[in-house]
Amino acid sequence: MKKSITLKELAKILGVSASTVSKALNDSHEISEATKKKVEEAAKLHNYKPNRAALNLKSGKTNTIGVILPSIKNFFLARALRGIESVIAGTDYNVIISVTNESFEKEVKAVETLVNGLVDGIIISVSEETQIRQDFSHLIALQDDVHLLMFDRVENSINCDKVLVDDYEAVLKAVKELQFKGKKNIALVSTINNLSVGKLRTKGYVDGVTNFQLPIIIDGSEDQVEKSLHSSLKEKGIDAIIALDEEATLASFRVGKKENLLEEGKLSLIGYAGKTISEHLTPSLTTIDQHGKKVGRTAAKLMLNKLEKPQKNSEVRIIDSTLRERATTKR
Incomplete structure (x- = not known):
């Protein structure tokens, strides 16, 4: 590739x-058409490219949006990212992506880096550590510098645009569906009780079962919930499970x-998992579809x-989830 030259050169x-x-x-109207044509031809011939940083300083805009995600292993967040990129790809804006791996410190550093003249706005789903610590000072401080939008994992005390999924309603509807099918002892399994979305989903479950049974909540790490569930199935007569995340679902x-x-229909299961996983399990898995790409x-x-x-004025958009029934809830 030919090396680009400077404006002075x-x-x-x-x-x-x-x-x-x-x-x-x-x-500029100050320059003749003949000179403009001559300059444009020379710029193309000598591979001249404008200094973007200098243009940013002059215009006060970077035409770049930062996206901060806690993970890209999560199927929902990966789909949301695809949705974000699909929209921005058709514009003059660029995207800078940062992944925090659920770390508060990495999230703070990512925000500091992006705000330092790199982006006009930040789209963020906060890390698990941030929600555990309940320290959002780095997000509150940046609002004077760039536009902030939070999605999925949000903090209600921060006045900014938000895009949410109907976590509470989605699980409440799942409970009612299982009750309609005659299930008497529905358990909730979760590895995300530290997250705002996990708490909302749990509340939907508790409100749904309260008048029919005592709540059965099994939470912890993936290994912990698997061990607890083994012993609790017969002990508590569990005939249905709602799992709140991919790890708990698997x-x-x-x-x-x-x-x-599962094959005999003695246990019904509704979980959160991507279409590829849910359709290829045997039996196929009934899931709550959050429409990640639409969220993005x-x-x-x-x-x-x-x-x-x-x-x-800040706006809040709520995306409705859909219950995708497959074999694990069919008799």
Whole structure:
């Protein structure tokens, strides 16, 4: 690839001032059409590329959006990222992606780096450590510098745009569906009780079962919930499970398979997992579809709208989930 040259070098080649070159490339009325054409042809010939940083300083805009994710292993977050990228790809904006791996410190550093003149706005789903610590000072502070949008894992005390999934309603509906099918002892299994989404889903479960049974909540790490579930199935007469995340879902599925309960229809299971996993398990898995790509697209469109037409009022968009029934809830 041919090495690019500077504005001053291009001006020297043309025998004009750097100011003339700059004005010509920016289609200034002060420069004749003949000179503009001459400068544009020389710029192309010599591979001249404008200094983006200098342009950013002059315009006050970077035309770049930062996206901070706690993980890309999570199928929902990966789908949300695809949604964000699909919208921004059709615009003049660029995307910088940072993954915190659920670390508060990495999240703080990512915010500090992006705010330092790199982006106009930040789309973020906060890390597990951030939610455990309940320290959002780094996000509150950045609002004077860039536009902030939170999605999925949000902090309600921060006044910014938010895109949410109907976590409470989705699980409440799942409970009612299982009750309609005659299930009497529905258990909830979770490895995400530290997260805002986990707490909302748990509340949906508790409110759904309270008038029919005592809540059966099994939480902890994937290994812990799998061991607890083995002993609790017969002991508590569990005939249905709602698993709140992918790890809890796969742990519950393994237990159901080992006990030969899923194929016989003695145990119903509703979980959170991607389409590829859920459809290829045997039996196929009934899931709560959060429409991750739609969440991402909605977040990106809202961010772009606010960057192009700044407004003081914050907006909250809620995306409804869908129960996808497959073999683990069919008799």
